[in-house]
Amino acid sequence: MSNHVKYRIGKSTGFQALTIVLATSCVIPLVAILMYIIKAGITKINWNFLTNVEKPVGEIGGGIAHALMGSILVIFFASLIAIPIGILCGIFLSENKKSRLAYWSRLSVDILQGVPSIVIGIVAYIWLVKPFGYSAWSGSIALSIMMLPIIIRSTEETLKMLPDTLREAAFALGMPFHRVILKVIVPCGISGILSGVMLSVARIAGETAPLLFTAFGYQFFSTNMNKPMETLPHLIFKYAITPYKDWQDLAWGASCILLIWVLLLNILTKLITRRWKVQL
Amino acid sequence: METSVENELITRNDISLRVITSEKIRDIVKGIKRVKRSHRQIRAENVFRRTLVIIGLAMVVLVVGIMLTLIVQSIPSLKALGIGYLWGQTWDPVRDVYGALPFLAGTLLTSFLALALSIPFSFAVAIFLGEYYPKGWLANLLKNTVELIAAVPSVIYGFWGLAVLVPIVRSMEASIGIPSIGYGIFTSSLILAVMVIPYAASLGRSMIQMVPSNLKEAAYSLGATRWEVIRSVILPYTRSGLFAGVLLSLGRALGETMAVTMVIGNTPLMPKNIFSTGNTMASVIANELGEADKMVYNSALIELGLVLFLVTVVINMIGKKVISRFTNE
Amino acid sequence: MESTIVKSVDYNAYFGDNHVVKNVNIEIPRNNVIAVMGPSGCGKTTFLRGINRMHELIPGATAKGKIMLNNEDVMEMHPIFVRLKIGMVFQRPNPFPNLSIYDNVIAGYKLNGIKLPKAEKDKIVEHSLTRVALWKEVKDSLTKKGSFLSGGQQQRLCIARAVAMEPEVLLFDEPTSALDPISTSTVEELFHELKKNYTLIIVTHNMQQAARVSDRTAFFYMGELVEYDNTKQMFTNPTDIRTQNYITGRFS
Numbered sequence: 004m005s006n007h008v009k010y011r012i013g014k015s016t017g018f019q020a021l022t023i024v025l026a027t028s029c030v031i032p033l034v035a036i037l038m039y040i041i042k043a044g045i046t047k048i049n050w051n052f053l054t055n056v057e058k059p060v061g062e063i064g065g066g067i068a069h070a071l072m073g074s075i076l077v078i079f080f081a082s083l084i085a086i087p088i089g090i091l092c093g094i095f096l097s098e099n100k101k102s103r104l105a106y107w108s109r110l111s112v113d114i115l116q117g118v119p120s121i122v123i124g125i126v127a128y129i130w131l132v133k134p135f136g137y138s139a140w141s142g143s144i145a146l147s148i149m150m151l152p153i154i155i156r157s158t159e160e161t162l163k164m165l166p167d168t169l170r171e172a173a174f175a176l177g178m179p180f181h182r183v184i185l186k187v188i189v190p191c192g193i194s195g196i197l198s199g200v201m202l203s204v205a206r207i208a209g210e211t212a213p214l215l216f217t218a219f220g221y222q223f224f225s226t227n228m229n230k231p232m233e234t235l236p237h238l239i240f241k242y243a244i245t246p247y248k249d250w251q252d253l254a255w256g257a258s259c260i261l262l263i264w265v266l267l268l269n270i271l272t273k274l275i276t277r278r279w280k281v282q283l
Numbered sequence: 284m285e286t287s288v289e290n291e292l293i294t295r296n297d298i299s300l301r302v303i304t305s306e307k308i309r310d311i312v313k314g315i316k317r318v319k320r321s322h323r324q325i326r327a328e329n330v331f332r333r334t335l336v337i338i339g340l341a342m343v344v345l346v347v348g349i350m351l352t353l354i355v356q357s358i359p360s361l362k363a364l365g366i367g368y369l370w371g372q373t374w375d376p377v378r379d380v381y382g383a384l385p386f387l388a389g390t391l392l393t394s395f396l397a398l399a400l401s402i403p404f405s406f407a408v409a410i411f412l413g414e415y416y417p418k419g420w421l422a423n424l425l426k427n428t429v430e431l432i433a434a435v436p437s438v439i440y441g442f443w444g445l446a447v448l449v450p451i452v453r454s455m456e457a458s459i460g461i462p463s464i465g466y467g468i469f470t471s472s473l474i475l476a477v478m479v480i481p482y483a484a485s486l487g488r489s490m491i492q493m494v495p496s497n498l499k500e501a502a503y504s505l506g507a508t509r510w511e512v513i514r515s516v517i518l519p520y521t522r523s524g525l526f527a528g529v530l531l532s533l534g535r536a537l538g539e540t541m542a543v544t545m546v547i548g549n550t551p552l553m554p555k556n557i558f559s560t561g562n563t564m565a566s567v568i569a570n571e572l573g574e575a576d577k578m579v580y581n582s583a584l585i586e587l588g589l590v591l592f593l594v595t596v597v598i599n600m601i602g603k604k605v606i607s608r609f610t611n612e
Numbered sequence: 613m614e615s616t617i618v619k620s621v622d623y624n625a626y627f628g629d630n631h632v633v634k635n636v637n638i639e640i641p642r643n644n645v646i647a648v649m650g651p652s653g654c655g656k657t658t659f660l661r662g663i664n665r666m667h668e669l670i671p672g673a674t675a676k677g678k679i680m681l682n683n684e685d686v687m688e689m690h691p692i693f694v695r696l697k698i699g700m701v702f703q704r705p706n707p708f709p710n711l712s713i714y715d716n717v718i719a720g721y722k723l724n725g726i727k728l729p730k731a732e733k734d735k736i737v738e739h740s741l742t743r744v745a746l747w748k749e750v751k752d753s754l755t756k757k758g759s760f761l762s763g764g765q766q767q768r769l770c771i772a773r774a775v776a777m778e779p780e781v782l783l784f785d786e787p788t789s790a791l792d793p794i795s796t797s798t799v800e801e802l803f804h805e806l807k808k809n810y811t812l813i814i815v816t817h818n819m820q821q822a823a824r825v826s827d828r829t830a831f832f833y834m835g836e837l838v839e840y841d842n843t844k845q846m847f848t849n850p851t852d853i854r855t856q857n858y859i860t861g862r863f864s
Contacts, residue, residue, distance in 0.1 A: 015510035022415065025407030029484075030428050032477045036435065036443050043446075092342055095335040101671060108339040111346040117599030118349070118592060119538020121565045125572065125588040126349050129356055148345070155342075168706040172770070174669060176720040176777060177696035179324040181331035186723040190710045209436020212540040212565070216573040236438045240541060243442040258439050269434045273427075281710045282759055321692050324724070328692075 037262070044259025047252050057222040057233075060247045067257050069224040073139065073232040077218055078208060080143035080228065085150035086200055092151070093158025093196070094184055100163075109159075116152035123148050124213035132217055139225075139232035142218030146210060150203035157199025161192040194279040198272045205268035209261060211236040235261050353589040360582035368583065369590070374551035374567075376575070381583045383590075385553045389561035390591075392468050392554060393543060394536040397475030402529065404476075405483035409525070412484075413491025414517060426488075433481040441545030444474045449546060456558060466548035467560045474542045479535050483528035490524030490609065491517055524609045530602035534595045540565040564591050617642040617811050618663065618781060623677035625658050625667055633659045634835040635677075640781075640828075645803055645812045647826035647843065649819060651858065655835040660783050660815045664698040665691040681781070696720075699774030699810075700783040704790045705766030707758030707773070714754040716769055717741060720777040740776040743809075744768040744802055764795025771802065775810075782806065784814040788821065800825050819859065823847050831855045 055066030092108070099105040127145035131138065165188060173183040189196065214220075219231040220241060235257055242254035360368065364381055371382020408429055416422045452473075453465030494517050502512045518525070548560025549570055562570075564587045575581040618640040625633035633655040640646050648656045661667040662675050665686060679686045686694045707716045717737045721728055728736070737754070741747040746768045750761070758769055767787060774782055788796040803812055803825045816822050822829050823843060830840040831852075839846060839855045850856045 011508050011511065015508035018510040018513070019415065022407045022410050025404050026411035026425060029404050029408055029432070029480055030425070033428055033432050033435070035447075036439070039443060039447060040439060088338055088341070091335060091338045095339040098335070099339070104336065104339050104343075108342045111342040113599065113603055114346050114596050115342070117534050117595050119540065119565060119595055121538065121540040121568055122349075122353075122588050122592045122595075125568065125585055126352055128572065129352050129585070151342075166706070168702055168704055169708070171666065171669070171700075171702060172706040172708065172773075173719075173723065174666060174691075175664065175695055175700035175702075176723070176773070177321075177692045177694075178720075178724055179321075179328035179692055181328050182324070182723055182725065184331070187708060187710075191708070193710075205434060209438065211436070211438045212569060215569055219573075236436055236541075239438050239442060240545070243438075243445060244545060254442060258442055261436060262439055265434055265436060266431065269431060282757070321690070321696070324692060325690055 040255070040258050040262050043255040044257075044262075047256030048259060052253070052256050056224050060245075060249060063249065065249065065253055067235070067238060067253060067260075069221065070233040070235045070238040070257065071260075072224065072226065073218070073221070074208070074235040076226060076228065077139055077142045077146065077214070077232060077234055078204060080140070081146035081150060081207060082200075082204060084144065085147035085154060085203065088147075089151050089154025089200075089203070090158050090189070090196060093155045093199075094162065094189070096155065096159040097162035098184070112152050112155050115148070116156070119212075120149060120210055121212040121215075124215060124217060127213060128216045137217065137219040137231040139218050139228040139230065142214045142232065142234070143228070145213035145217050146207040149207050149210060149213065153203035153206060154196075154199045157202070158192070158196050161195025161199075162188060164195075165191055191281045194276050194281065197279065198276040201268055201272040201275065205265050205272065208268065209236050209265050211240050215240075235264075350592065353585060353592055357582055357586035357589050359578050360586045363579045364583065368586070372553055376571070376577070376580045379577070379579065381579070383564075383583070383587060385551050386562055386564045386567050386587060387590075389468065389547065389554055390537060390563040390565070392557065392561070393471045393475055393547070393563055394533060396468065396472035396557060397479060397536050398529065398533055400472060400476035401480050401532065402483065405480045405528070405532065406487060406525065408480065408484035409487025409491055409528070410513060410517075413488040414513060417492060429481050429484050432477065437478065437539060437541040438545075440474050440478055441542035444470060444542060444546040448473060461558055464548065464558075464560060466546055467558055468547065468554050469557045471543045471547045471563075472557070474546060475536045475539055478539060478542065479532035482532040482535055483525070486528035486531060486606070487521070487525050490521040490528070493524075493610070494520050521609075523605050527602045527605040527609070530598050530605070534598040534602065537598070538565055538591060538595050540569050544569050564588075615642050616640065617682060618813070619678075619680040620659075620663075621678040621680065623659070623662060623675065623679060625655070625662050625675045626673065627658075627670070628672045632835050633662065633675075636837045638830060638837055638840055640811060640813065642811055643807055643809075644827045645807050645814065645825055647822035647829045648813060648815045648832065649817065649822050649829060649858075650832035650838075652817065654832040656815045656830075656832040657785055659832065660785055660813060661700075663781070663783060663813065664700055665694050666700065696777060697779050698781045698783060699777055699779035701767070701770050701774055701785070701787050703786045705763055705770050707761070707766050707769050709757065709759045711758060712755045713750050713758050713761070713769060716758040717772050717776050719773055736776050740772040741769075743775050743805065744772040745798065745805075746772060762795070764791050764798060767791060767795065767799060768802070771799075771806075775806070779810065781811045781813065784812065786815055786817060789817065796821075819847075831858065833858070 051064050052066045053071070054068050055064055056069040058065035092112070096105055096109055123145050127141050131141035131144060169187060169191060170183060173187040178186070214234055214237050218234055218237065220237045221231045221233045225232055239254045239257050239261065242250040242257070245251065368381060369383050369387065372384050373380050373382045374385060408425065412422055412426055448470050449465035452470045453463045456465070457463040498516050498520065499512055502516045507515070543563055544566035547562060547566055549562050549566060550560045551562055551567065554561040568584050568587055572581070572584045575584055616639045620636050620638050623633060623636045624631065636659060648660060650656045658667055663679055663686070667673050667675055675687070681694070681697060708719055711719060714737055715722055717740050718733050738747060741750065746765060749765060758766065761769060788799050791799065800821065803814070806812055814826065826843045828841065829843045829846045831838045831846070833854050839850060839852045846855065847859060850859060
């Protein structure tokens with residue numbers, strides 16, 4: 004009897020130990036990747052690297068300035084499209100919990116959230132590249148479609164959590180609907196909405212698949228949104244699969260920058276959520 | 284009686300007095316301005332409401348549009364190749380022979396292998412954070428780290444896999460005496476396994492935390508050990524939630540493109556075993572769509588996209604249904 | 613005879629098919645405190661929310677009949693106008709958590725986009741806070757967030773917010789039910805002050821409170837207005853058997 008109890012306790016402890024080992028070992032690949040990328044990349048970053056553009060193989064001093072600029076532009080315009088639409092759609096869903104349109108709209112957002120990024124790329128390619136050719140715009144639009152579900156869901160969830168009394172207080176002061184939403188409800192939920200926006204930016208900053216056949220890539224510095232444009236993740240992909248050491252080095256430097264950029268966005272999101280939280 | 288009459292007189296006087304003061308007149312003017320402003324507000328209110336409805340509708344249009352676009356663009360391939368396309372074993376665009384089976388097989392193999400590799404880890408994280416250590420700095424650290432796994436761009440996973448995993452797998456293959464390539468299904472699955480851990484882990488954690496404590500206490504009061512509580516109370520209770528988490532991971536693995544493209548080898552052949560090279564639906568699209576100039580070729584690739592779209596939609600919908608049923612109970 | 617400010621004519625309110633307020637006819641005289649009481653679920657709050665058209669904010673809620681404010685039917689007016697003239701204070705204090713105390717008081721102007729010179733805003737804030745006896749307590753912390761105040765102070769802040777808009781009528785929906793006894797008595801004292809300038813309609817489930825603060829009392833039961841009379845008259849000599857039962861505590 005007592006042996007049996009001991010056996011059970013031992014089994015329990017054993018399982019706990021196994022869980023702890025398995026769970027904590029999940030940290031290993033992330034740490035390994037971070038360390039490797041930073042070690043391989045940090046030495047490649049210097050002034051030339053940040054200000055020069057692509058040079059032919061063999062010539063030293065190539066840089067990623069064109070990709071940095073391209074990423075900033077493509078992300079900026081994607082945000083410009085997705086943020087207002089996403090927040091407004093989130094408001095629509097939280098304000099219309101039961102209408103039939105809201106049901107279908109919510110279902111659509113759910114579907115959109117699960118669509119693989121490569122499929123979004125295909126669709127942007129069909130809609131924009133087939134008729135107009137490769138352009139940075141088509142990349143921005145593809146990325147903005149990927150941002151939408153993240154912004155919409157976080158806005159909806161945040162606004163739903165706000166107490167109804169807040170809304171009533173505003174209506175009772177004779178405020179019109181749009182002011183109630185924009186001046187009271189949105190400011191009170193701003194931390195949740197912002198964190199959704201930041202997460203969506205972090206998410207698309209590293210996206211490559213939708214850009215493969217939209218923004219396409221370009222070896223020169225360009226700010227023309229109607230033309231193809233290089234972006235950071237695409238540059239990494241392009242250089243990583245070449246056999247040339249120079250270009251691979253550029254890719255390591257670019258990976259390092261992209262990684263730091265994305266991780267900073269994620270950490271910043273956490274800080275903002277905490278700092279800007281409106282105490283209810 | 285008298286006092287009430289007096290009161291009334293005072294009130295009346297009060298009112299008449301107030302009416303004639305200049306302040307009151309100013310108030311009235313202000314009131315009129317306010318009314319004008321309010322008319323503008325009402326118009327703005329209607330515009331705002333209509334905008335919201337239009338945007339809500341736009342989401343439906345967008346998703347329906349995506350689906351219709353994929354279907355319409357797949358028609359040339361459906362007409363030319365028929366449904367047999369999905370079972371064809373040869374992919375040779377130069378000779379206009381298109382068969383998608385190698386890619387279907389590649390996708391399913393990498394995804395399910397990745398899932399099998401990742402489940403022990405993601406469930407361990409879920410149990411660790413949901414039951415053993417829900418609070419404290421260690422839990423926070425692990426939670427944030429696991430979230431960061433999802434934040435790392437897939438192209439970086441791919442590059443790292445290319446530089447680190449491929450050589451490791453190659454020497455491993457050499458040591459067990461099979462053709463040592465390094466690229467292939469197995470390497471892709473390893474990377475995918477890491478990438479999909481967070482999805483099942485975070486959903487599993489929130490599900491485990493929702494287990495009512497009185498259920499657990501009932502089991503403890505009967506003398507159950509912690510492991511027995513987990514096995515006979517927590518896991519059965521959260522079964523559907525854990526399943527949904529696995530589905531989300533699967534959906535993610537099926538559609539993952541860049542990391543897989545960079546390490547799978549990109550050969551359009553049926554994989555013979557888990558160490559052979561191959562190609563997935565997503566990676567063949569990534570590699571070939573940009574240069575597929577022939578109508579049927581292009582359309583065949585888009586049809587693969589349509590299949591990918593439909594499969595992930597179905598998987599995600601089932602996952603969402605399971606979650607919502609679980610949380611409503 | 614005092615002049616009537618609010619009058620309802622055959623007012624009916626529904627939640628979907630649920631008929632919650634039935635044919636209410638009531639005349640409310642200016643500068644009075646009216647207590648509305650009755651057992652829970654009797655429609656008293658719904659009726660109150662009908663007066664400034666808050667009722668229809670709830671999905672599926674509809675209303676029929678007339679509510680006259682100074683001989684104008686509020687059912688015909690746009691709700692925004694109605695709510696500028698009829699202020700409301702809620703069961704739980706609900707200051708805007710993102711605004712300072714100062715901004716909470718002038719929230720009705722600020723958030724409605726009505727621009728006022730700073731001096732005038734200061735005047736309104738001081739005036740409104742003085743009216744609710746909160747000025748002395750908060751004049752040094754006007755920039756702090758409203759949620760930093762105690763429950764009773766928050767509720768007075770909400771009253772100040774309604775008062776700042778200079779409405780004609782103030783509606784109170786069980787304004788003290790979430791407050792402690794001391795805060796409750798402070799708020800009750802306020803009613804006496806406020807009625808000099810406004811007409812107050814107060815929904816309460818507390819009979820003592822109705823007796824203490826009101827000039828007239830309306831008793832609702834199962835969605836009907838059973839009795840409406842001078843408060844003293846009502847509590848000493850109710851005419852309807854249901855009122856009598858309620859007052860003597862036969863049901864609650």
